[in-house]
Amino acid sequence: MFETVLVANRGEIAVRVMRACEDLGIETVAVYSEADKHAGHVRYADEAYRVGPARAAESYLDQEAIVDAALEAGADAIHPGYGFLAENAEFAERVEATDGVTWVGPSSDAMEQLGEKTGARRVMDGADVPIVPGTTDPVADAETVREFGDKHGYPIAVKAEGGGGGRGMKVVTEESEVDEQLEAAKREGEAYFGNDSVYLERYLADPKHIEVQVIADEHGNVRHLGERDCSLQRRHQKVIEEGPSPSLDPEMQAEIREAARRGVEAADYVNAGTVEFLVSGDEFYFLEVNTRIQVEHTVTEALTGVDIVKWQLRVAAGEELDFAQDDVELEGHAMEFRINAENAADDFAPATGGRLEVYDPPGGIGVRVDDALRQGDDLVTDYDSMVAKLVVHGSDREECIARSQRALAEYDVEGIVTIVPFHRLMLEDETFVAGEHTTTYLDEAFDETR
Numbered sequence: 112m113f114e115t116v117l118v119a120n121r122g123e124i125a126v127r128v129m130r131a132c133e134d135l136g137i138e139t140v141a142v143y144s145e146a147d148k149h150a151g152h153v154r155y156a157d158e159a160y161r162v163g164p165a166r167a168a169e170s171y172l173d174q175e176a177i178v179d180a181a182l183e184a185g186a187d188a189i190h191p192g193y194g195f196l197a198e199n200a201e202f203a204e205r206v207e208a209t210d211g212v213t214w215v216g217p218s219s220d221a222m223e224q225l226g227e228k229t230g231a232r233r234v235m236d237g238a239d240v241p242i243v244p245g246t247t248d249p250v251a252d253a254e255t256v257r258e259f260g261d262k263h264g265y266p267i268a269v270k271a272e273g274g275g276g277g278r279g280m281k282v283v284t285e286e287s288e289v290d291e292q293l294e295a296a297k298r299e300g301e302a303y304f305g306n307d308s309v310y311l312e313r314y315l316a317d318p319k320h321i322e323v324q325v326i327a328d329e330h331g332n333v334r335h336l337g338e339r340d341c342s343l344q345r346r347h348q349k350v351i352e353e354g355p356s357p358s359l360d361p362e363m364q365a366e367i368r369e370a371a372r373r374g375v376e377a378a379d380y381v382n383a384g385t386v387e388f389l390v391s392g393d394e395f396y397f398l399e400v401n402t403r404i405q406v407e408h409t410v411t412e413a414l415t416g417v418d419i420v421k422w423q424l425r426v427a428a429g430e431e432l433d434f435a436q437d438d439v440e441l442e443g444h445a446m447e448f449r450i451n452a453e454n455a456a457d458d459f460a461p462a463t464g465g466r467l468e469v470y471d472p473p474g475g476i477g478v479r480v481d482d483a484l485r486q487g488d489d490l491v492t493d494y495d496s497m498v499a500k501l502v503v504h505g506s507d508r509e510e511c512i513a514r515s516q517r518a519l520a521e522y523d524v525e526g527i528v529t530i531v532p533f534h535r536l537m538l539e540d541e542t543f544v545a546g547e548h549t550t551t552y553l554d555e556a557f558d559e560t561r
């Protein structure tokens with residue numbers, strides 16, 4: 112097992128990873144930017160290295176500075192968390208090539224193979240995982256799109272190869288839009304991902320977004336840890352995630368979980384990952400693979416009792432998973448509420464600053480708060496707006512909702528604006544409480560009010 116691990120991240124996920132390290136008796140090393148010199152993850156770590164000024168490009172994204180810090184600290188592994196360099200295959204490769212420092216995550220090859228959308232579709236298709244009807248190679252010209260439309264009908268999703276999170280996807284609702292939307296998708300792909308190749312999929316109207324957590328070791332053991340329903344999103348930002356899905360029937364639940372496991376097994380994947388699906392009607396289709404630990408991994412931890420981050424470290428150190436697929440059981444229901452420093456009454460505009468005059472998070476049975484905050488901290492607004500996660504578990508969805516209402520009522524934050532009031536309202540929204548919301552629910556609810 113590693114003796115010292117550098118966590119190449121900040122905020123709540125950095126503390127979360129350091130807690131797994133502490134549980135394993137591992138020394139923790141933090142990296143921080145000038146803006147984070149008083150941050151919670153720096154306080155928590157055994158030692159900390161300044162890697163640059165506030166700008167992420169010169170600090171948390173500075174690969175050389177991070178590797179140098181690891182070497183200086185004598186770290187024998189680097190955990191990337193999520194965001195920043197977590198899915199950067201080049202950085203993974205650089206760490207793999209650095210003697211004495213292990214990358215805690217999938218191999219750079221696996222990241223390249225599954226991170227490339229059409230490649231991932233080919234691998235899943237080969238493992239009999241249903242993929243959205245479409246192309247598994249990039250399309251070159253408008254003629255190909257028209258032929259696809261003739262065969263599969265409209266609407267068509269034109270997706271940038273390097274796309275993700277809503278960027279680089281254009282919808283062609285009828286043939287007359289083909290040229291314009293194809294060009295737009297290629298331009299956006301080039302602009303955001305430096306890659307203008309695009310592929311096609313039949314567009315599924317109003318889908319639910321279901322994702323399956325997987326963990327695999329270097330000895331060929333591949334386990335799924337059940338699914339999460341991430342359909343409550345606003346402009347491609349997840350707001351509340353939950354598990355198990357309130358809308359899947361038991362047979363689809365079992366099918367989707369096993370499909371994810373099978374697909375990852377076919378890809379020779381090692382470490383933690385998430386397989387994303389779209390569910391429309393009684394069909395589910397593979398969407399993409401996330402080759403990192405995700406914000407909402409906590410929902411799965413609450414349901415299964417499996418410490419996913421601890422297993423990331425143990426798998427990276429060559430250990431074997433000590434549980435069989437049949438040992439994995441999801442108990443009860445869990446929800447994660449992202450606590451963003453945003454003003455829901457002002458189109459979720461991120462806070463521009465402030466000090467935590469009062470910071471008094473909830474507690475009690477079934478309540479977990481992952482954060483890197485304490486009362487009196489100044490809010491750092493140089494990076495993303497998520498400052499904490501409230502994770503609530505109950506014996507069923509009803510108890511989970513009631514307990515979440517109690518926890519959100521207890522959550523006392525003053526001095527900065529957060530979306531806690533928005534979450535309190537969501538728990539009284541009848542569509543959400545009935546579990547009937549899909550990925551378009553919030554966008555439609557908000558756009559209607561506009």
Ligand SMILES: Nc1ncc2cc(-c3cccc4ccccc34)c(N3CC[C@@H](N)C3)nc2n1
Nearest residue numbers: 243268275276277312313314315316320344550
């Ligand atoms: N063929 C087909 N049909 C419908 C789709 C609908 C979406 C989509 C659109 C809008 C919000 C979403 C939220 C979660 C998951 C997917 C979506 C979608 N996304 C949006 C971001 C990217 N990760 C994939 N792809 C789709 N693909």
Ligand SMILES: [Ca+2]
Nearest residue numbers: 206207209212
């Ligand atoms: Ca190495």
